[in-house]
Amino acid sequence: MPKINPFKSAQQQLDKAAQLMGLDSTVRERLSMPKREIHFYVPVNMDDGSTKIFEAYRVQYDDSRGPNKGGIRFHPATDINEVKALAFWMTFKCATVGIPLGGGKGGVTVDPKRLSERELEQLSRGFIRGLRADIGPDKDVPAPDVYTNPKIMAWMLDEYETLHGRHLPGVITGKPLPVGGSAGRGYSTAQGGVYVTLELAKKMKLKKGATVVIQGFGNAGSYMAKILTKKGYKIIGVSDSRGGIVNPKGLDPVAVEKHKASTGSVQNFAGAKNVTNAQVLTTPCDILVPAALENVITADNAGKIKAKAIVELANGPTTPEADEKLYKKGIILVPDILANAGGVTVSYFEQVQNAYNYYWSEQEVLAKLEPIMVDSFNAVWANTVKYNCDLRTAAYIHAARRIEQAMLARG
Numbered sequence: 001m002p003k004i005n006p007f008k009s010a011q012q013q014l015d016k017a018a019q020l021m022g023l024d025s026t027v028r029e030r031l032s033m034p035k036r037e038i039h040f041y042v043p044v045n046m047d048d049g050s051t052k053i054f055e056a057y058r059v060q061y062d063d064s065r066g067p068n069k070g071g072i073r074f075h076p077a078t079d080i081n082e083v084k085a086l087a088f089w090m091t092f093k094c095a096t097v098g099i100p101l102g103g104g105k106g107g108v109t110v111d112p113k114r115l116s117e118r119e120l121e122q123l124s125r126g127f128i129r130g131l132r133a134d135i136g137p138d139k140d141v142p143a144p145d146v147y148t149n150p151k152i153m154a155w156m157l158d159e160y161e162t163l164h165g166r167h168l169p170g171v172i173t174g175k176p177l178p179v180g181g182s183a184g185r186g187y188s189t190a191q192g193g194v195y196v197t198l199e200l201a202k203k204m205k206l207k208k209g210a211t212v213v214i215q216g217f218g219n220a221g222s223y224m225a226k227i228l229t230k231k232g233y234k235i236i237g238v239s240d241s242r243g244g245i246v247n248p249k250g251l252d253p254v255a256v257e258k259h260k261a262s263t264g265s266v267q268n269f270a271g272a273k274n275v276t277n278a279q280v281l282t283t284p285c286d287i288l289v290p291a292a293l294e295n296v297i298t299a300d301n302a303g304k305i306k307a308k309a310i311v312e313l314a315n316g317p318t319t320p321e322a323d324e325k326l327y328k329k330g331i332i333l334v335p336d337i338l339a340n341a342g343g344v345t346v347s348y349f350e351q352v353q354n355a356y357n358y359y360w361s362e363q364e365v366l367a368k369l370e371p372i373m374v375d376s377f378n379a380v381w382a383n384t385v386k387y388n389c390d391l392r393t394a395a396y397i398h399a400a401r402r403i404e405q406a407m408l409a410r411g
């Protein structure tokens with residue numbers, strides 16, 4: 001099967017909204033390509049004395065609403081089309097929740113699990129050296145994404161500040177607390193997804209004990225499982241890259257996390273049945289949460305999904321063909337650009353705190369995040385009624401209007 005190009009899917013998503021809302025045609029044209037694509041190579045001295053060269057990218061999609069913003073992905077399958085799509089989604093994500101930032105994304109084609117700690121640090125520092133003139137707190141601000149984390153952000157910050165000879169903590173977000181990170185940033189993607197899920201549950205009139213399946217048990221997925229469990233939801237299935245587990249009586253996410261940390265996988269968890277990745281996605285449940293990578297819900301399996309609703313914690317997990325099938329089946333889908341926007345929203349708070357050099361408590365961060373997620377959900381929901389469309393298209397209409405206003409105001 002040919003690889004699905006996520007950038008093509010992303011453009012199709014916007015096309016649908018652009019038509020319905022009557023988006024300005026010059027704005028539509030400008031959003032069909034990124035403003036800037038940086039393609040570079042990072043040499044790393046490996047532990048065995050050899051030199052390896054890694055392919056790296058940074059896409060600065062659009063900055064009409066503010067500095068480009070978005071994470072850096074270290075993944076063996078990352079390529080320019082994926083990074084372009086991710087940068088495009090960041091542009092719409094920031095606009096959906098109304099934070100004054102544009103969209104960007106970075107990536108390195110690498111399997112970080114096969115690098116030593118020293119090699120990983122060299123790669124992270126080399127990535128920043130390659131971009132030293134292209135990023136900055138008021139220009140383009142990276143953050144973590146798949147297989148990058150606060151530790152890597154600290155190395156990157158240190159490299160950037162060393163090169164510039166001064167402290168500039170706002171150049172990167174998702175940092176550890178001691179070097180200017182924000183309270184709550186570590187679990188904010190999941191927390192934002194939870195605020196959205198709670199609003200959705202009201203609309204769906206879901207009862208306590210509603211069942212949830214989570215595909216992907218990385219940072220976002222595992223926090224989502226833990227926070228939803230505290231809110232009274234029952235997690236009945238989870239999966240990671242090696243496979244999944246299901247237990248209709250419910251899984252304890254903290255115990256699953258410990259099991260994964262010691263064995264390397266969620267599989268073979270006591271009391272649960274091992275299933276394939278494909279089976280996890282088609283497990284009957286109230287809410288299905290894709291929390292890993294793109295293109296997992298496609299035309300091939302959309303017809304088999306037995307969830308009542310889908311909350312996209314991953315970026316781009318559903319293809320446009322699958323979207324149509326799900327909509328016809330009456331499955332509600334809360335799109336990525338809304339559902340996973342909690343992460344970048346707290347990244348924005350992190351930058352604000354860096355600029356003030358004054359830090360907020362975890363409670364303050366959450367008190368600011370919740371209304372943004374709730375209000376954005378309700379604004380998007382209102383659009384589904386106004387335009388008689390699915391939630392993804394409604395979110396695009398909401399976001400594209402804001403981008404349009406900024407672009408047209410700049411002339």
Ligand code: GLU
Nearest residue numbers: 070071143144145344347
């Ligand atoms: N990588 C996250 C995302 O896809 C966070 C980006 C950020 O905080 O800039 O939304």
